[in-house]
Amino acid sequence: MKLAASNITHRYGPLPVLDDVSLGVAEGEVVAVVGPSGCGKSTLLRILGGLERPDAGTVATEGAAPARSLNPITYVFQDFALLPWRTVAGNVRLPLEEHTMPESERDAVVRDALNRTGLGDFAGAWPRQLSGGMRQRVGIARALAVRPAILLMDEPLSALDGQTRELLMDDLIALHASGELSTVYVTHNLDEAVRLADRIVVLSRRPGRVRAEVRLDRPRGERRAGDAALVAQARDLWELIRADAAAADRELAR
Numbered sequence: 001m002k003l004a005a006s007n008i009t010h011r012y013g014p015l016p017v018l019d020d021v022s023l024g025v026a027e028g029e030v031v032a033v034v035g036p037s038g039c040g041k042s043t044l045l046r047i048l049g050g051l052e053r054p055d056a057g058t059v060a061t062e063g064a065a066p067a068r069s070l071n072p073i074t075y076v077f078q079d080f081a082l083l084p085w086r087t088v089a090g091n092v093r094l095p096l097e098e099h100t101m102p103e104s105e106r107d108a109v110v111r112d113a114l115n116r117t118g119l120g121d122f123a124g125a126w127p128r129q130l131s132g133g134m135r136q137r138v139g140i141a142r143a144l145a146v147r148p149a150i151l152l153m154d155e156p157l158s159a160l161d162g163q164t165r166e167l168l169m170d171d172l173i174a175l176h177a178s179g180e181l182s183t184v185y186v187t188h189n190l191d192e193a194v195r196l197a198d199r200i201v202v203l204s205r206r207p208g209r210v211r212a213e214v215r216l217d218r219p220r221g222e223r224r225a226g227d228a229a230l231v232a233q234a235r236d237l238w239e240l241i242r243a244d245a246a247a248a249d250r251e252l253a254r
């Protein structure tokens with residue numbers, strides 16, 4: 001399934017946040033959205049997911065969702081958003097409970113989502129017993145349980161330490177290996193963007209406009225942390241963002 005946002009403009013009261021942003025995501029493509037703090041990345045993601053209606057512009061999908069998809073466009077949040085009184089399996093089960101399906105099928109879907117995220121042995125664990133990385137795996141498993149065509153990820157790794165982030169990046173790369181899942185990945189972290197994305201959309205400072213688009217041709221599976229070409233790409237991105245980031249920082253300080 002493809003997603004296309006065209007000419008999105010949005011403001012909160014007097015504050016212009018997005019200005020004429022167009023962004024497409026092809027089937028199986030991972031598009032990272034980067035830009036200075038407050039430039040409207042999360043707002044754009046909410047608009048793409050239909051959680052917010054833009055003042056102007058349109059969002060359209062094209063093509064069929066996977067068979068038995070319960071929610072073609074699904075979020076993964078930075079703060080995991082797990083219910084502490086439910087087990088790992090209970091959290092993954094949550095979005096399935098509003099859908100009518102045989103209990104055995106629900107169990108099978110939960111099991112499959114847990115297995116795909118390396119949580120097969122943790123079905124009965126409680127969120128408080130898990131590390132941050134494992135909690136975010138639960139967040140990802142819960143998103144996968146509804147068989148999405150498009151994942152919208154808002155800083156999914158930013159609450160994690162460096163090593164855990166590396167492990168989860170490997171998981172995300174494996175998750176996309178089938179080429180079926182399209183993703184929009186909002187991040188501050190340019191190293192994550194160059195590791196994971198097929199294409200990186202760079203927004204300007206607020207109001208966010210598309211400043212540049214960078215395509216990364218090297219297959220995701222061949223990209224390694226610290227690889228010289230990736231480091232250079234992240235540095236080039238930073239050069240694009242640096243002046244805007246400094247200005248956004250001064251503005252936030254005020």
Ligand SMILES: Nc1ncnc2c1ncn2[C@@H]1O[C@H](COP(=O)(O)OP(=O)(O)OP(=O)(O)O)[C@@H](O)[C@H]1O
Nearest residue numbers: 012015017036037038039040041042043044188206
């Ligand atoms: N619901 C809202 N009501 C009013 N202002 C909002 C709302 N949501 C976001 N904003 C403001 O809109 C601007 C863009 O916010 P948004 O969270 O989309 O930016 P961002 O690029 O994701 O930021 P960050 O990089 O810091 O996470 C910010 O100035 C923010 O304070």
